[in-house]
Amino acid sequence: MTELLRDYSLQAAQVPLVAECVIDLEERAVLKERIRQGLGMLGATLVAHYYVDSDIQDLAEETGGLVSDSLEMARFGRDAAAATLIVSGVRFMGETAKILSPEKRVFMPTLQAECSLDIGCPPDEFAAFKAAHADRTVVVYANTSAQVKALSDWVVTSSCALEIVAHLQDQGEKVLWAPDKHLGRYIQEQTKADMILWSGACVVHEEFKAQALLDMKKVYPDAAVLVHPESPASVIEVADAVGSTSAIIRAAGELPNDTFIVATDRGIFHKLKQLNPTKRFIEAPTAGDGATCRSCAHCPWMAMNELRALDRVLRDEAYRRDNEILLDPELGRRAKRPLDRMLAFQTR
DSSP states (O other), rough: HHHHHHHHHHHHHHHGGGGGOOOOOOHHHHHHHHHHHHHHHEEEEEEEEESOHHHHHHHHHHHTTTEEEEHHHHHHHHHOOOOOEEEEHHHHHHHHHHHOOOEEEESSTTTTTHHHHTTOHHHHHHHHHHHTTSSSSEESSSOOOOOHHTTEEEOOOOHHHHHHHHHHHTOOOOEESSSHHHHHHHHHHHHHEEEOOBBOOOOOGGGGHHHHHHHHHHSSSTEEEEEOSSHHHHTTTTOEEEOOHHHHHHHHHHHHOSEEEEOOOGGGGHHHHHHHHTSEEEEEOOTTTTTSSSSSTTTTTOOOOOOHHHHHHOHHHHHHHHHHHHOOOHHHHHHHHHHHHHHHHHHH
């Protein structure tokens, strides 16, 4: 399992991303206008994650879509009037949108946009893991495949995981957690719940280094440190605020500091700067002295969501078919139950 994740992490770092190609201002303007028109012609709603290309984030908001975390993306897609959703993020986000809206067509700029947590938790291995701990309530992070979700009792996101696991702890339930070990350990420490953890990690958050972060704090002593709980425990210990992407954005607005060191994917900086134009945001270090990082604070799969791919999925019918999220209806029904349970809990 660990070797599988490492192999995919290294492969991701070597992917020749289209986003690395330079798009000049003229082409950028043409692509954005074509995308606006394409969304209108398809009657589609664009839903984007905070980590994707800033132009795509802007287009989602300008055309009546949404930029948010994975939970709100799924909820918005479910409630949107549009019969077609374009999900800009990683594959599990498109699958989640399809699970919650099976009657809608869901497309992505590219289905090659995977997630190391999803890849590192193969359904067959997870099924065996679950069978070995049959007395436990199965709680899986949203960053998993539809097959793994279908094996679970609860699906959670980083914005609601603490509250849900605390609820299960109050009910006397023992938890089987997957896939992110860092988030799982953080929740376990906060709730004191009885948890057995799958050993997965995010290729971005795993790379943040506590000592390098402490060294940076010496340079910016007045900076507040904002950390996503997928980060290692030593990084979390340095944080002034720990939370989901939405929680990090709230903290940046609520804390009095003028400078922030941010330990999550740098795609979030676009929204942070939009909402806090007078504040300074600095990337947390992703490698120690002399080291070479794999991710450099940006998910290589999130980077596959770029303007040319989005434009192509809107205007090239064959490419669009190749990048449609399709799920077996019975699998979708089984995966929907734990998602519905999470959403119902959130609206109590």
